[in-house]
Amino acid sequence: MPKQIRDLSISDASVMLEVSIDTIRRWEKKGLIKISRSSLGHRVFSEQDIQLLKEKISGKSSFNYKVLKSEEKSKYNVLELFAGAGGLALGLENAGLGCIKLIELDKIACQTLKVNRPHWNVQCEDVGKVDFRSIKADIVAGGFPCQAFSYAGKKLGFEDVRGTLFYEYARAIKEIKPKMILGENVRGLEKHDQGRTLQTMLKVLDELGYHVSYKILRAQYFDVAQKRERLVMIGIRKDLHGKVAFPNEKNYTVSVREALKDVPKSEGQKYTPIKYDIMELVPEGGYWRSLPLDIQKKYMGASFYLGGGKTGMARRLSWDEPSLTLTCNPAQKQTERCHPSDTRPLTVREYARIQSFPDDWLFSGSVAAQYKQIGNAVPVNLAYHIGKALIATLQNKLSNQDFTIVDFNHKHE
Structure with a gap:
């Protein structure tokens, strides 16, 4: 027992x-x-x-940070909209899902996808110009931008979201009629416009014939060395079995130290001499409040007198914790991401490690463009765990402690 x-x-x-x-x-x-x-x-x-x-x-155990990859391949495939640099697509592939097509507007991100996966069908085009009616996919996925909708005199249906990128995501679902759908976004979508934006999205997907639920997933509990929260929507077509799985959080976190062990050298931004002198005064895990008072006032300017913790400013990361959420620029004043011990911003490959990209995943464009692609990506290992949940749902193998099950045949949890 x-x-x-x-x-x-x-x-x-x-x-x-x-x-x-x-x-x-x-x-x-x-x-x-x-x-x-x-x-x-x-x-x-x-x-x-x-x-x-x-x-x-106590140093007696390590979770041996790695990019997770399943040896088992499923028979299911994915079409992804707004694919970016491939974090979601790679994680789903690592989980065992095939990639039938990726659609992305940004030319540099498209080049990144093509360089790393020449066999992927990458369509570099405005999603509004894509005809999905001839495409057959088991899953339609996308991290659509969160946009405000107009509610005046609206019934909040499919036609009412026309003109938004969510409409294009919904149109792909309507034209393809996949078995499952996956949507991901920032946590703030849950409260956007007092929750009405999310409820509109859920209503539209329901009208298109899908049972949909959502959860906030915290990347630091999914083998990612980063405190990053994403709102994840998973849905299943109503003529199927009526249950979806979400991955359960693990009971451990991965530290920056574990993620950056033996990280390859790479390019990165540099501080100006003035910025360097300031950041040199900030201890590991510290931020602007760690500076002498006169330097605080000079560095913060008017922000010094405003409310809020502003804990991202002049922030140095901690070796033994997950990183704060990565942004598109590691030296941005409001969201500083200084190396734990060296006085410099994180490099491109350090950024990629913290997002759980493999070291051989190359990013196209300038250093600034590479940071942007990485900062905007879904962490690869988080996508892997989501992918395993999608496969379990499609196979209807849901008696697994790794998943939380939403049963639409019964009252929602």
Whole structure:
């Protein structure tokens, strides 16, 4: 009989880890430790999770960061819109899904796709000009930009979203009629326009004949060395079995140290002499508040007197934590991503590692264009876990602890 996993209070976890309760609260805030809350609102931890964390911080275990890849190939294929530099497509391929076509408007991103996967069918074109009626795909996927809709006098149906890129995503679904659909976006879509934008999207997809649910997935719990949250929608055609799987979060995180081990040397941005002198004063894990007060005021300017933590400014990453969310520019003042120990922005290959791209995945264009492609990408390992959930759904093999099941034949969770 398997050993039952106990729940631990924050005091129990403190004793087991030999750290203070304040430290555990700080780790929780940083996303290094997961909690569930009891009915009374008390912090409750899994004994198994605490044991894994104890082994990790003691140096007795490593999660051996790697780009995940399944040896098993499924019979299912994907058409992807707004493909970018290929993070989602590569992760889905690594999970065992075939790539039938990729559509992307940006010429530099298209070149990246073609250089790395010459056998992929990459169509570099405005998605609004693509005729999908002759395409057969099991899955239609896309990270469509979040756009505001006009609600005045609208019924919020398919025709009402015309003119948005979501309309093109929905049109592809209408014309192809795939078995499943996958959409991903920033977490903010959930609250965009008081939630009405997302509800419009879900209603349109329902009208097109799909059961759809969504979850916020946190990349740091999916073998990605980065605190990055994405809203993921998964749907299944209503004439099929009526259940979809979402991947469950793992009980560990991957640190910057693990991700950047033996990273290849590459190009990267450089600080100006003035910026270098400022960032040299910031300790590992620190940010602008770590600077002397007079330098804080000079560096921050008017922002110094505004509210909010502004914790991305003059920010140096920590070796033993996942990175903050990568942006399109590692030296952008509002979202600084300084190397944990060297006083410089992260390089292109360091950026790619933190997004879980393999070292042999090449990015076309200038250094600035490469950063932009990587920063905009879906983390490859996150896409891998999503891909495994899609395959399990299509195979109707859902009795697996790696997945959370949404059953549309019953009340939604």
